[in-house]
Amino acid sequence: MSRWHIRPRPLPRESITSWLIRIAEAKGTKHHSLMKELVPGLEFWTRDSDLVAPPELIEALAVKTGVPLERARCTALSAYEGVLAECISGANQSFMVVPLGVRHRIRKAHGQAFCPQCLAEETAYLPLTWRLRLFPTCTRHGTILMDACLDCGAPYQPHRGGMRLCDRCALDLTTLEARTADPNVLTLQAHNELVLDGCAVAWPYLNGTHPIAFFAMELALFRAIVSRGWGSRVRDALQPSIGTLEFEYRAKTPSIRAMTTISAHNAMRGVERLLRGWPFGLVGLCGEARAWASWIVPEETGVQTPFALRDALDTYLRPGSSNAR
Ligand SMILES: [Zn+2]
Ligand SMILES: [Zn+2]
Numbered sequence: 001m002s003r004w005h006i007r008p009r010p011l012p013r014e015s016i017t018s019w020l021i022r023i024a025e026a027k028g029t030k031h032h033s034l035m036k037e038l039v040p041g042l043e044f045w046t047r048d049s050d051l052v053a054p055p056e057l058i059e060a061l062a063v064k065t066g067v068p069l070e071r072a073r074c075t076a077l078s079a080y081e082g083v084l085a086e087c088i089s090g091a092n093q094s095f096m097v098v099p100l101g102v103r104h105r106i107r108k109a110h111g112q113a114f115c116p117q118c119l120a121e122e123t124a125y126l127p128l129t130w131r132l133r134l135f136p137t138c139t140r141h142g143t144i145l146m147d148a149c150l151d152c153g154a155p156y157q158p159h160r161g162g163m164r165l166c167d168r169c170a171l172d173l174t175t176l177e178a179r180t181a182d183p184n185v186l187t188l189q190a191h192n193e194l195v196l197d198g199c200a201v202a203w204p205y206l207n208g209t210h211p212i213a214f215f216a217m218e219l220a221l222f223r224a225i226v227s228r229g230w231g232s233r234v235r236d237a238l239q240p241s242i243g244t245l246e247f248e249y250r251a252k253t254p255s256i257r258a259m260t261t262i263s264a265h266n267a268m269r270g271v272e273r274l275l276r277g278w279p280f281g282l283v284g285l286c287g288e289a290r291a292w293a294s295w296i297v298p299e300e301t302g303v304q305t306p307f308a309l310r311d312a313l314d315t316y317l318r319p320g321s322s323n324a325r
Pocket of ligand 2: 149152154170
C-alpha cells in the first residue's frame with residue numbers, strides 16, 4: 001500500500017469521520033471510492049464510525065497518510081477510554097457519547113453538534129468533543145454548540161451535505177449565530193478538554209482525581225439535575241444561585257441522549273455550580289434545600305458512584321449523618 005500524494009493530517013482532536021470527509025474532498029474522491037481504496041467492503045457511513053472505527057481502517061489511514069499509527073488512533077472516540085470512561089464502544093454506549101441514530105446512511109438523531117463559527121474558518125473540521133454530552137460549548141468562540149439546522153430542524157450530516165451546508169435544505173450553516181455560553185461552563189469545559197488531552201485533573205479541591213472518577217462525578221451530578229424524579233429538588237437547590245433550568249428533548253422520551261445542546265449547557269451550569277468549592281458548593285446548596293444524598297445519587301443497581309462524590313454525600317447529606325444540617 002503506497003502513500004497518497006495528497007494527504008491531509010488530522011487536526012487537534014479531529015474525529016475520524018471528519019478526517020475522512022476532508023481527505024475525500026482534498027482528493028476529489030467520492031466517499032465510497034475512498035473506502036474501497038482503504039478497506040474494501042467496509043461499511044463506514046452506515047454506522048456510528050467515530051465509536052466503532054475498525055483497527056484495519058485506522059491502520060490503512062496511517063499508511064496512506066504517513067501519520068503515526070498512535071496519532072491516527074486518537075481520531076476515534078475509543079481514544080478516550082481510560083479517561084472519559086472505562087469503556088467507550090458501540091455495544092456499551094454510555095451517556096457520555098450522544099448517539100447519531102444511524103439508519104442506512106441517514107442520521108435520525110442529533111448526536112453530531114457543530115459550531116457555525118468554527119465551520120466558517122479556512123479549514124472546517126469536527127473535533128471529537130462535538131459528540132460528547134459533557135462538552136456542549138465551543139471554548140474557542142465562547143458559544144453553545146448547535147445540533148440542528150435552524151431553518152428545517154434536520155440533524156447535521158456533514159458526510160452528505162458537506163461540512164458547511166444543511167444536507168436537507170442547503171442552508172449555509174456558517175451564517176448561523178450561536179448563543180453565547182455561560183463563562184463558568186466554558187471554564188469547566190476548557191479544563192475538561194485539557195484532561196481529555198492527557199493533563200491531570202486540576203479542578204480546585206479535586207486536583208489529582210482520576211479523570212474517569214472526575215468525569216463520572218460530572219455525569220452523576222448532570223443526571224441528578226435533569227432527573228425526572230428527585231431532580232426538581234436539586235434544581236430548586238440551584239435556583240437561587242443560577243436561576244430556573246429548563247430542558248428540551250429531540251425525542252418523545254426525555255433522555256439525556258436526546259437532549260438539545262442548549263439543555264445540556266443548562267445542565268452543565270448546574271454541574272459547575274455544584275463542583276465549585278468542593279464539596280461545600282454541593283453540600284451548602286443541597287443541605288439548605290434539604291435535598292438528600294439518595295436524591296442526588298439514586299441507589300440503582302449497576303451504577304457505581306465515584307468515591308469523591310459518595311464520600312461527600314455520606315458525610316453531609318444523609319438524614320441523621322453527624323454533619324447533616
Ligand atoms: Zn467555534
Ligand atoms: Zn436545513
